[in-house]
Amino acid sequence: MGEQNKVFIGDTTLRDGEQTAGVVFNAREKIAIARHLDEMGVHELECGIPAMGEEERESIRALVDLGLSARLITWNRALVTDIEASIACGIEAVDISLSVSDIMIEHKINKSRDWVQEQLKRALGFAKGKGLYVCVGGEDASRADGDFLVELMRTARDHGADRFRFCDTLGILDPFAMHEKVARLNAAVPELEIEVHAHNDLGLATANALAGVRGGARYISTTVNGLGERAGNAALEEVVMALKVACGIDVGIDTRRFRAVSRLVGRASNREVPAWKAVVGEKVFSHESGLHADGVLKDPRNYELFPPEEVGLTRHIVAGKHSGTNGIVESYRQIGIPISRDEAQELMAQVRSTAQRIKGPLAAKDLLKLHQARTVSLAA
Ligand SMILES: CC(=O)SCCNC(=O)CCNC(=O)[C@H](O)C(C)(C)COP(=O)(O)OP(=O)(O)OC[C@H]1O[C@@H](n2cnc3c(N)ncnc32)[C@H](O)[C@@H]1OP(=O)(O)O
Ligand SMILES: O=C(O)CCC(=O)C(=O)O
Incomplete structure (x- = not known):
């Protein structure tokens, strides 16, 4: 990973996909989905949340034991205890998430921008001290103050973060705004790679993911079938085919298995794939x-x-x-x-x-x- 000009797919079907209200994957399904994505050549799999408890941790350990080529990463709050739980699963890469918009800082976590900066330093310092690959997740980054985001990314960079995840948590951006915001962050902190994490509340997740790449993001969060919170995330199959067909970027994934993985996730999530679903719907040809x-x-x-x-x-x-x-x-x-x-x-x-x-x-x-x-x- 990390080659110049390459775009990487960080698939979060097993984390944000499973967060879809009412969706549950059992350990067998998680293994089947992970194997499938790995064999297709997906670069990174966000595979769960160790802080949730022992059953989740067991399922993550089972994925670690598979010895996949894809990097496995877990989602963590900016808490040392969460990161310790990830380490206990044998995980070597973590996403450390912090709410970064003022609305969430003040009205969700009831803290301040200073607290966010300090908590980032603490959690990131701990994770890097343990030799982990760290993605800093900026929850609600699309509604955050731009200058504050730059400050936060500089803190992340200076404390060893490997990348920053720009989250359009509520799916409020249009592709032009996404491009502008990502390009600005990329210009201000070029040393820190950016991941774009787009939600589909306005049906713009795939377009926004591509706009993020055009703005300089090197990683894209996806989920199979676009599964995910509320209206879902940017769909793996749409993003990969749109990059290939519309942007001329081949991410090196075996696309011939899209239908199979789509049906697998459709069954496991109990969310049937509509016949007209872009790229993988049964009737789109x-x-x-x-x-x-x-x-x-x-x-x-x-x-x-x-x-x-x-x-x-x-x-x-x-x-x-x-x-x-x-x-x-x-x-x-x-x-x-x-x-x-x-x-x-x-x-x-x-x-x-x-x-x-x-x-x-x-x-x-x-x-x-x-x-x-x-x-x-x-x-x-
Ligand atoms: C945008 C996203 O998708 S982020 C991913 C969200 N994913 C999930 O929530 C799924 C799994 N979550 C869970 O199992 C649980 O919520 C847990 C284990 C993470 C936490 O559980 P609990 O401790 O019982 O708390 P609860 O679920 O009510 O979470 C809210 C607490 O987390 C805090 N919190 C929220 N985000 C963060 C963060 N990034 N870093 C640190 N603390 C945070 C809130 O301030 C709140 O703390 P408070 O109770 O002191 O006010
Ligand atoms: O904070 C992160 O890394 C991801 C959070 C997320 O899923 C979101 O903001 O939509």
């Missing part, structure tokens, strides 16, 4: 509309950003209300019935009215029925 099906059949690049196999999905040409001739020919070909364009044109009205009646796409049996009826009427 389904084409029904006449012009789209025609375009895809001629060359998939007409309507697909990348081949479905690249994320573990498959392409479907669907016969339905909006189908055109070429799509209908293809739908019949898929069920082993070769038909001509003329036949497809003749069947089109019935394909449309069947779709209208059943309020959905035609299954193989519906297509077969229409074809048989046409054959019978021609023979009569």
Whole structure:
């Protein structure tokens, strides 16, 4: 880790993902998710909160025992006792979190900016004294005073922190503001790497994560399927594919396993993945509309950003209300019935009215029925 100009993924499915109200992973699920992400080449896994108690610590120790290539990191309050609990799990990297906005400093932790600075020094000093890799988590950094953040990052840098996590805890930023804030911090404290941790309350988490990278962040927090507090976090699969397709940045992760890991986390979190979910939804490579099906059949690049196999999905040409001739020919070909364009044109009205009646796409049996009826009427 740490190569020049590389972007790293710090996946927090097992920490912030599991913080989603009502979500619980058992130890077996945690291991399966961690193994999967590790085998895909995800660089870092935030894997739990040792201060929560013995059961959580046991599950973290089990992950440590796997000997994964990914760096395992735990979430900690800025308390020596939390960090000791992480060390007791065999963990070598910690996130030390502090609330940094005035609203949270005054109305949540009931302290002062000075207290935050001093507590950071204490906790960071302790962690570095134990030889740990330390990310300083700035909770609610997006609402914090900019000058105070710079001061805090300088303190973190001077006391040996390895990176600073800029958290848009409430998901209030737009990508322009995210870019501006991260760029400012990066210019003021260039020695400290920045991670961007974006929430999706306004549906902007992925866009904000990318804006953070454009502003100079080297690490991105993600979760599989965008699982996470409230409306979730920046989705791993969206961030990685958007970096690749929209920004030309390949983070070196095996994207062909996105569908599999998405379904695994979907089941374990009891949060089914919507069919239209960007990148991993079951139907995001389904084409029904006449012009789209025609375009895809001629060359998939007409309507697909990348081949479905690249994320573990498959392409479907669907016969339905909006189908055109070429799509209908293809739908019949898929069920082993070769038909001509003329036949497809003749069947089109019935394909449309069947779709209208059943309020959905035609299954193989519906297509077969229409074809048989046409054959019978021609023979009569
Ligand atoms: C934005 C985020 O996602 S941060 C991650 C949050 N994750 C979680 O809360 C999930 C796991 N949490 C837990 O199991 C528990 O909340 C624990 C073990 C961390 C703490 O439990 P408890 O000691 O029972 O306290 P409680 O849950 O009520 O937490 C609030 C306390 O933590 C303090 N606190 C909050 N953030 C921090 C921080 N970064 N550093 C130090 N103390 C903090 C609060 O001021 C409050 O202290 P007070 O009771 O003296 O006023
Ligand atoms: O403080 C951190 O490191 C992370 C906190 C977090 O999950 C958030 O602010 O959304």
